[in-house]
Amino acid sequence: MSNAARNHKDNVxxxxxxxxxxxxxxxxxxxxxxxxxxxELEVVTLEEAICMKMRNDAAFVIDSTLNLYEQQASxxxxxxxxxxxxxxxxxxxxxxxxxxxxxxxxxIPAPRFVVFYNGxxxxxEKETCRLSDLFSGEExxxxxxxxxxxxxxxPGCNGELLEKCESLRxxxxxxxxxxxxxxxxxxxxxxxxxxxxECISENVLTDFFEKNREEIVEMGVYEFDQELYDQVLFxxxxxxxxxxxxxxxxxVFQKVQGGETDSKIIAxxxxxxxxxxxxxxEQFGI
Numbered sequence: 001m002s003n004a005a006r007n008h009k010d011n012v013x014x015x016x017x018x019x020x021x022x023x024x025x026x027x028x029x030x031x032x033x034x035x036x037x038x039x040e041l042e043v044v045t046l047e048e049a050i051c052m053k054m055r056n057d058a059a060f061v062i063d064s065t066l067n068l069y070e071q072q073a074s075x076x077x078x079x080x081x082x083x084x085x086x087x088x089x090x091x092x093x094x095x096x097x098x099x100x101x102x103x104x105x106x107x108i109p110a111p112r113f114v115v116f117y118n119g120x121x122x123x124x125e126k127e128t129c130r131l132s133d134l135f136s137g138e139e140x141x142x143x144x145x146x147x148x149x150x151x152x153x154x155p156g157c158n159g160e161l162l163e164k165c166e167s168l169r170x171x172x173x174x175x176x177x178x179x180x181x182x183x184x185x186x187x188x189x190x191x192x193x194x195x196x197x198e199c200i201s202e203n204v205l206t207d208f209f210e211k212n213r214e215e216i217v218e219m220g221v222y223e224f225d226q227e228l229y230d231q232v233l234f235x236x237x238x239x240x241x242x243x244x245x246x247x248x249x250x251x252v253f254q255k256v257q258g259g260e261t262d263s264k265i266i267a268x269x270x271x272x273x274x275x276x277x278x279x280x281x282e283q284f285g286i
Contacts, residue, residue, distance in 0.1 A: 011223040012216055013071035013116070013171060016208060017058045018043075022167040026069070027062060029165035030114070035062065046089055056086045066090060066109040072150075073119040073223075079148045080131035083113045087146075115150040116168070118175055125157045126150065170205035178224060187259065192220035248272055252280040 017023045020038040028035055035041070042061045058069040068086055070079065095106045117123055131146040132139055151158055153172055162169040174195055181191035196216055199209045209216060248270060255266045263277045270277070 011057075011071065012174065012219050014057050015212060015215065015219060016167055016171055016205075017069070019208075022208075023058060023060060024062075025167055026165050027060075027067065029161055029168070033063070044090055044093065046086060059086070059090060061094075061109050064109050066094070066111045068111065068113050070115045072115050072117050075117070075119065075121055075123065076115075077129060078134065079113075079115055079150070080129055080146045081134055083148055084131060084146050087111050087113075111146075113146065113148040115148055117150050117152050118154055118172060120179070123150070123152050123154075125152050167205065167208075170199065170208070173204050174199050174209075178220060182224065185256075188224060189217060189221050192217050192224070195220070248276065249280045252277055256281070 017026065020041055020043060023043070024035055024038055024041050027033065027041070040062055043059070044061060044066070045059045046056050056068060057071055058067075060067055066087070068083055068090070070083075072079070076082075090111075091108060095108050099106050127150050129148050129150065131144065132142040135142065151161065153162065153168060155172070155176060162172065177195035177198055178191050181194055182188065186194070196209050196213055198204075200206050200213075251270055252266060255269065260266055260269075263281065264274055267274045267277045
């Protein structure tokens, strides 16, 4: 798999919620509030968390809370630890270490952690995971805890939230359109482009898709590549059973998406066996 695809963090979700108006509407829908003034929301999204070498999706302060929002297309039980890294970097900016030697309390906004899940694996509408779930030993009363709430935004889940938030509903409409097109073997870039044009014609976040058309197509290609890569990582033991199989399975997927349908030719070009190619294609329906 290419480094560009693996390291490309920005996605359509990130682009959509760079807009403070959309971010404010999402917060309101999540919390039953009715904030209208964008200046009440301060965006503090990390450009690059030093210890992670990756950016978080959206972080902002409003109403004395520090909200960290992430979008995930794969099930990730390590989100509490990732969010711990993120929030540590955020708090260093809000309350620089030099201020901690004061004899008065340093006030900080209360952190809240949310993951919006829209992957293809079946998941509950809402669930929580805790940092203590990752402790190597059982702690009945952990002295350090962090709770992440995961909200499933796939069709049929959390309909009330999606109804309240036009931007989130429009984002999922776009995602579903791309997925539907990929199932009929349309090339990835063309699937994303068609989904964008359909959203515009159907008045789904029209301004957003018109303004960012080309950037969304580029991001969408990376985004759905990453989704497949995450799935391959999760399934790689079933597919080939060796570490190198992760990379190989993704390369098979790229060949098929590029228009090559002959498994024998794919195997020869990648230097693997015909059986391995067919196992990957069967596993992922490509």
